[in-house]
Amino acid sequence: MDGRQRVTQRTQRFRRDLYWIIPVGVLTAAATFLLARVPEQGADIATILALPVAVVATMAGILAVRSGTPTDSPARAAGGHRMRYWPVATLAGVTLCAMLAAILLHLPSDGDDVAQQLSGRLRIGITGVIPGWSEKNGERYEGFEIALIDYLQARHGFRPQYVELHPEEQTAALESGRVDILVGNYTIWEARNATVVFAGPYYMDKVGIYVSARKVKKPPVAADLTGCALPITYPRPDDLGVTFEHASSLQECMLRLFDPEDRINAVFMHHSILVSLAVRRGLDPRDIVLFKQHDYALYAIGLAKRNQKLCQALGRDIDLFLNQEWDRAAARHLPYLDGSGKPLYSYSAFCD
Known part of the structure; x- marks a missing residue:
């Protein structure tokens, strides 16, 4: 060869x-x-x-x-x-x-068609009981978050159907399809990211332990505080110097905090919500004193994980809202917060 x-x-x-x-x-x-x-x-x-x-x-x-x-x-x-x-x-x-x-x-398929998803009826989960944020006034809901929804509605033409949800049932309602989106002081939280994506944020809130100046006359000491908190916002391990009791609602914590006969003299709560509830009761925001701040809570629109494209589209809308309507909406519905809490822009990474 x-x-x-x-x-x-x-x-x-x-x-x-x-x-x-x-x-x-x-x-x-x-x-x-x-x-x-x-x-x-x-x-x-x-x-x-x-x-x-x-x-x-x-x-x-x-x-x-x-x-x-x-x-x-x-x-x-x-x-x-x-x-x-x-x-x-x-x-x-x-x-x-x-x-x-x-x-x-x-x-884009039918499920990813953003225009189709933002047309017709849109079921929106809200709290519906927090003054300044979302609260029913007669036949209509009002508040800062309702102003955000109104802005989105004007852009896309959907018909909002509001569903009042307790904070503990928000994520389950979203995962089960009971609501299409959540706009109810819903925070970006890593533990939720397995099933939820977030368009936003549209508000940055402080989170910490706040005390009643009417009940605590001297510089507060952790050992002298008895706090109130929701189970889902129970303080972290480094807060063990303060005794906490669980409540079924934010309103219950508020009632106990400002009841002079109740032993509760502190709450673990978001600052803007606490001030909103206090003002509704005719209290001076200065009666609420920060004992210890922990973090910032980022409020965003929550969507089921399968809706990344819709999340990105809503994130772009939130950017426009921040630039065009945020200041007016905050001045109208949250005047006692003096315009604090405005993010610079939304973060598309939260949609992944």
Whole structure:
């Protein structure tokens, strides 16, 4: 066997090995389809992968043809030249179909159509009992968050259907589909991120332990404080110097805090909500004294995890609201907060 024959055999073996590209290409196409149907980021991944897969596979097919055709080999039988190109045609066809399928599946479907989701009736979860934020006045709800919803309604034309929710049932209502979105002092919280995405924030609130200046006459000491808190906002381990009791509602904590006969003299609460409830009772905001601040609470619109595109669209709307309407809405509904709590912009990362 001379050198020319050995080269021919090697190239033929190489060509046969490259034919394994065909099942690999089919498997890649199947994987692309599966990725495209992943409800969150699979479509993005599939679309990105489709182009390099198509280019690499097509080049491999061309290489297979070229490697199996020595320049000095005997003349092929009639029609044989057409057979040389079937690997190229097969591989290019399979990968092109995978790429087109990934792109088509990546296009907005009915579930991702933001215009459709923001048309017709939109079920919106609110608290409905916090003055200045969302509270019913006759037949209509009013408040800062209602002003945000009105702004969104003017832009998209949906019909809001308000659903009053206790803070402890907000996330469950969103996950079960009882409401489409949440606009009820709903905070961005890492523990919720597994099932919820957040458009916003539209307000930044302080969170901490506040005491009643009427009950605590001297600089407060943790050991002398008996606090009230909701179970879902129970203070962190470093607050154990203060004794806390659970309450069923924010209003209950407020009543106990300002009842001179009740032992509760502190609350663990969001500042703006506490001040809003106090003002409604005719109290001076200066009667509320910060004992210890813990963090900031970011209020955002909550959506089920499958609605990232809607979340991003609402985030852009919130940016416009911050620039165009936020100051007027805060001055009208939350004047006692002196315009505090305004974010600079919404964060698209919360929609991931």
